[in-house]
Amino acid sequence: MTRHVIIGAGQAGLQIAESLRKEGFTGEIVLFGDEASAPYQRPPLSKKYLLGEVTADRLLFRAPDHYSRLSVDLRLSTRVTAIDPAAHTLSLSDGTHLAWDRLALTTGARVRKLELPGAEDSRVHVLRGVDDAESLRRGLEQAARVVVIGGGFIGLEVAAIARKLGREVTVVEAQSRVLPRVVAPLVSAFFHELHSSHGVHILLDQQVATLTPTADALIVETGDGTRIPADLVVVGIGVLPNTELAEAAGLACEAGILVDEFARTSHPAIVAAGDCTRHRNLLFAAPHRLESVQNAVDQAKVAAATMLDAPVPYAQVPWFWSDQYEVKLQMVGISAGHDSLVVRGVPGPDGFSVFYWSGDRVIAVDSINKPAEHMAARRLIAAGGKCAREHLADTTIDLKTLIQ
């Protein structure tokens, strides 16, 4: 019987398994996960889970018997140690081997570590998996003073939760504004003010220099000598794609497993999808890597189609969201390379949207508490981004009517 194997039981891996079945594949499917849990949702880990509003069993994507009903052989707590592309086999941590016809890599990403003395202290946390989240949740129960290193999405979401729990929170960001890589300065300013108004101290342009344990605290010292005592430190300084297996197998990698618009790696029988890939999307000129639910799911569908020799190119509009306090940020498109902005509405509690233009097209839109504008923007970007710029800032005109 034909056997398709998926390495990585996150959102992309699960989606490939389900898409293979949906498209009629009747052969064997083996899905390997190195964590103990069946596939689960990660986005709530920095939101509701951390707040204690949902428990781990409510994070599971599917009921436990889903995998047997779908005839998916889900092998948890199992690490694939090597792939032999020429022989179409792989090796497992228990020393056994498994043959495959098509292979999918959905190995995800891992957190970047702070390379500093003191970073191994038990009060220093990261957030990626449910075990990290549980450890952080317990830590937050005890901690009065929390220092968040990194003002990206994870850092700010954790800061918001820690404030909701009544903790004293300081965010240390190395760049000159929060969310520096992904949003326009005015959106950064909005989130800076949002967190400040909720009592978060934000330090910008500050590298963490040392972490020093004392009798009753871990002292976070920044480059300019500022010393912040912490009971708990959260490091959110980005992720690194898990490319080791692919690299060792000789697959082309470059800050991600390189795949084309059909999710094909440099080996014709191996696909890859999700956070681990640097990929082509036909909507964009240059390949990129994305850490998002949207990319995991949509690229996984492409990968599954390729595995079944019915290739469909990847041409989906990226979208993303972040929840902080009562604010929902929804993003669509990729704003990198924009040359101008149009702001619709006034940055503030009533919400607004920022349109990122490149030439005569909108390439991305960030909407803050404007779900209807976000949905219209998804259509706009999918349709190529042409719209009546001169009326875009006029909130009396329905956005839908401006899309050409």
Place this chain on the structure above:
Amino acid sequence: MPKVTFIDLEGKSHQCDIANGLSVMEGAIAGGVPGILAICGGSCACSTCHAYVDDAWADKVGGPNEIEDATLDLANDRRAHSRLTCQITMQSEFDGLVIHVAKND
């Protein structure tokens, strides 16, 4: 525990016990109801838990709020009683609720 009956796209019924406070989507996932995908995990961001509230229950369950209404615009074949099941919170009064699964992909 309140019960909800889901009718899937093939017309098959699935009865699920859903504790008060959980979303109808969570009950469907736990009960293995085909067609309720919920790829965003209930964050009202994707519309893949779209379903139709049975006519007899529509008034009792009510309509979507602003965020859900906007998100429903993404759904396939939106109708008068369309809801995102992640946004319907189970309560005792909904015991016996009938939900028709929409085409989600």
